Amino acid sequence: MSFASLRAARQSKESKSFVDGARPIRGSTVLTNSQNETAQPDPDKEPMTPEVVADQPSGLPAWLDVRRSTARGKGLYAKETLTPGSIVLSLRPRVSVLSTPNLEFYCSYCAGPALDTSLRRCTGCRIVRYCDSSCQNSDWYIHKSECQALQRWASSAPSADVGVPSDAVRCLGRTLWTMQKKGLDSYVTKELSLLQSHRGSLPPSSHGSHTLLAHSIVRYIGATSPSELAPYGLVSAGDLVDLISRFTTNTFTLTSCSLTPIGICTSPPLALVNHSCDPNSVVVFPRPSKSTAPEPVMQLVSLRPINVDEEILIAYIDTTLPRELRRATLEESYNFVCKCTLCDGDISDPRVSMRCPKACGGTCPLPTEEENLTRCVKCRAVVSSVDSVLDAVRVGQEALSKATALQFRDPVKASQLTTNMIPILSSAGLTPSCHPLLAMTRLHKELLITSLGTSFSQDILDDTIRAAVKYNIGLSNVLTYGHPVRSVALAEAGKLLAVDEPSPPNAVNVAEAFPPHGPPRLRLAHEMLVQARSELAIGFGRANEGGQLGLELREIIVRTEKELGVWDSGVRNVVEDAKSAKATQRRLGTT
Numbered sequence: 001m002s003f004a005s006l007r008a009a010r011q012s013k014e015s016k017s018f019v020d021g022a023r024p025i026r027g028s029t030v031l032t033n034s035q036n037e038t039a040q041p042d043p044d045k046e047p048m049t050p051e052v053v054a055d056q057p058s059g060l061p062a063w064l065d066v067r068r069s070t071a072r073g074k075g076l077y078a079k080e081t082l083t084p085g086s087i088v089l090s091l092r093p094r095v096s097v098l099s100t101p102n103l104e105f106y107c108s109y110c111a112g113p114a115l116d117t118s119l120r121r122c123t124g125c126r127i128v129r130y131c132d133s134s135c136q137n138s139d140w141y142i143h144k145s146e147c148q149a150l151q152r153w154a155s156s157a158p159s160a161d162v163g164v165p166s167d168a169v170r171c172l173g174r175t176l177w178t179m180q181k182k183g184l185d186s187y188v189t190k191e192l193s194l195l196q197s198h199r200g201s202l203p204p205s206s207h208g209s210h211t212l213l214a215h216s217i218v219r220y221i222g223a224t225s226p227s228e229l230a231p232y233g234l235v236s237a238g239d240l241v242d243l244i245s246r247f248t249t250n251t252f253t254l255t256s257c258s259l260t261p262i263g264i265c266t267s268p269p270l271a272l273v274n275h276s277c278d279p280n281s282v283v284v285f286p287r288p289s290k291s292t293a294p295e296p297v298m299q300l301v302s303l304r305p306i307n308v309d310e311e312i313l314i315a316y317i318d319t320t321l322p323r324e325l326r327r328a329t330l331e332e333s334y335n336f337v338c339k340c341t342l343c344d345g346d347i348s349d350p351r352v353s354m355r356c357p358k359a360c361g362g363t364c365p366l367p368t369e370e371e372n373l374t375r376c377v378k379c380r381a382v383v384s385s386v387d388s389v390l391d392a393v394r395v396g397q398e399a400l401s402k403a404t405a406l407q408f409r410d411p412v413k414a415s416q417l418t419t420n421m422i423p424i425l426s427s428a429g430l431t432p433s434c435h436p437l438l439a440m441t442r443l444h445k446e447l448l449i450t451s452l453g454t455s456f457s458q459d460i461l462d463d464t465i466r467a468a469v470k471y472n473i474g475l476s477n478v479l480t481y482g483h484p485v486r487s488v489a490l491a492e493a494g495k496l497l498a499v500d501e502p503s504p505p506n507a508v509n510v511a512e513a514f515p516p517h518g519p520p521r522l523r524l525a526h527e528m529l530v531q532a533r534s535e536l537a538i539g540f541g542r543a544n545e546g547g548q549l550g551l552e553l554r555e556i557i558v559r560t561e562k563e564l565g566v567w568d569s570g571v572r573n574v575v576e577d578a579k580s581a582k583a584t585q586r587r588l589g590t591t
C-alpha cells in the first residue's frame with residue numbers, strides 16, 4: 001500500500017487527536033428547574049429498583065425500555081439478552097452540524113467525506129457543501145432558514161475569521177427551526193423538553209459561556225425582541241437558558257467512520273443513555289456499505305454481553321484517563337459523581353501503574369503526593385524512587401498540556417516535547433497504559449503521522465510504527481476487546497505496517513529489528529489488520545462488518561495476502577530453481 005492511500009484514508013482533518021470516540025460533549029447548567037420532568041428523583045421517595053417510566057419514547061425497539069433509577073435518573077435498560085456487537089439502537093440524529101473547519105470537507109447533510117469528487121457549495125450562503133443535489137434537496141427543509149441566518153451573520157461579522165457561527169450556535173439554530181417547523185406540540189418539541197437539564201445547579205464557571213451562547217443564538221436566528229422568540233417556544237430568558245442547558249448536557253460528538261470528531265449532533269432517544277467509565281456499549285457512526293438509511297446513522301452498539309434488566313451504559317468522556325481527571329470532567333460538565341466499579345472499586349488500575357522495581361513482571365500503583373508507599377502487587381517490592389516518579393509525572397503532565405496546545409500551531413515543537421518526554425516517563429517506570437505516558441504516546445504518533453505527509457522516509461515511518469504499536473499496547477490494557485478506539489488504533493498500526501517501505505535496509509539484525517522489514521513486516525501487518533477487523537466487527541456492530549473502515553481493511557487484507565503470496569511463490573521459485581540447477585549440474589557432471 002502506498003503512503004498516499006493511507007493518507008487518503010485518514011482524510012484531511014484526521015490528524016486531530018481523539019481517544020474517546022463518539023460521546024456527548026461537555027455540558028452543564030444554570031438557574032432553577034421548576035417544571036423539568038426529568039429532574040433528579042428524590043432518593044428518599046424513589047425505590048432502589050429502577051422503575052419503568054410510563055412515557056416511553058416512540059419507536060423504541062422491543063428489547064429496550066426506559067427506566068428511572070434513584071442514582072442516575074432516566075436510563076435505557078435491556079429487556080432481552082444482548083451479545084457483544086449487537087446494534088442496540090440505530091437512528092439518524094435529530095439535528096447535526098459539522099464543526100467549522102470541516103464544513104469544507106464533509107457534506108452538511110449526510111456527513112460523508114469529500115474524497116475524490118469535490119463537494120457542491122450552496123450558492124446562497126456559500127458556506128455549507130453537499131455531495132450532490134439529492135443531499136442538498138434533503139437538507140433544504142432546514143437549510144432554507146439556516147442559509148439566510150448564515151448570510152445575515154456573515155454580513156454583520158466584524159472579521160472573516162468569525163464569519164461563521166460556532167457549531168453550538170448552528171446546532172441550536174437547527175434545533176429551533178426544527179421545533180418551529182414541526183410545531184410546538186409536535187413529538188420533536190416534546191422529546192426535547194424531556195431531556196435532562198441541570199439549569200438549577202450550573203457551576204459559576206459556565207455562566208459566562210451560557211450567556212454568550214444565549215446572545216449568539218438570538219442574533220443568529222435574527223430575533224430583535226423577546227416576542228420574536230415565542231414561535232420557537234421560548235417565552236422567557238429562563239426558557240432559553242433551559243434550552244442551552246439541555247443542549248450542553250445531551251449533545252454528542254459527530255464522528256467519521258474512523259472516529260475523527262467532525263461535528264456535533266443531538267438525539268433525544270440516545271441521550272437517555274447514562275454514563276459508566278467501564279461502559280458496556282458505545283455510540284458510533286459506522287457508515288456500513290449495505291445500509292440504505294439516510295446517513296449519518298448513529299448506532300448504539302453493545303461491547304459486552306448485556307443481561308436482561310441490565311442498564312445500557314456508554315462513556316461520556318475519555319476513559320483512558322485516571323479517576324481524578326475523569327471525576328473532575330464529569331462533575332464539571334455533567335454534574336454528577338461517577339460511582340462505577342472503576343471509580344468506586346478498589347481495583348488496581350493500569351491507568352496509574354508502574355513496573356515493579358525488581359522487574360518481577362508485576363506492577364505497582366503509581367505513587368501520589370498523599371499515598372507514596374507503593375509496592376509491587378506481585379512480589380511486594382517497595383518503590384524507593386517515589387520522588388523522581390512524582391516529578392516525572394508532574395513534568396509529563398505539563399509537557400502533555402503544552403504539546404497538545406502546540407499540536408497544530410507548531411507541530412515541530414510539539415514533536416520535540418513528546419520525543420524528549422516519552423523516554424523520561426518510561427525510564428521512571430510508567431507502564432504504556434499509565435497516564436500521562438499513554439496520552440503522550442498517542443500525541444507523538446499523531447505528530448509523526450502528520451510529519452510523514454511532508455517528509456516520508458524509512459526512519460520516520462519506522463518511528464511512527466513503533467509509536468503506533470506502543471499506543472496499542474497501552475490501549476489494550478485499559479479498553480475492552482472490540483472497543484472502537486482500540487480497533488481503530490490497531491487498524492492504523494496495521495495500515496502503517498502495510499505501507500510500501502521507501503528504503504528498506506539491505507541487512508538487518510533480525511533479532512533486534514522492530515518493526516521488521518520485507519515479508520515479516522507484511523506478515524505482521526496482515527496479522528494486525530485481521531485482528532483489527534475482528535475487533536471492529538464488535539465495536540462498529542456485527543451486522544455492519546466493521547462499517548466503512550471494516551470494508552477498507554478487507555481490501556487492504558486481500559492486497560496484503562496477494563503480496564505475501566507473491567513473496568512466498570517468489571521464494572518457492574528461487575528454491576525450486578536452485579534445486580533444478582543443482583540437478584542439471586549433477587546430470588552434466590559439473591559438480
Ligand SMILES: C[S@@+](CC[C@H](N)C(=O)[O-])C[C@H]1O[C@@H](n2cnc3c(N)ncnc32)[C@H](O)[C@@H]1O
Nearest residue numbers: 038071072073074196271272273274275334336
Ligand atoms: C445525557 S443525560 C442521561 C439521561 C438522564 N439520566 C435523564 O434522566 O434524562 C446525562 C445526565 O444523566 C445523569 N447521569 C448520567 N450518568 C450518570 C451516572 N453514572 N451517575 C449519576 N448520574 C448520571 C447526569 O445528571 C447527567 O448530567
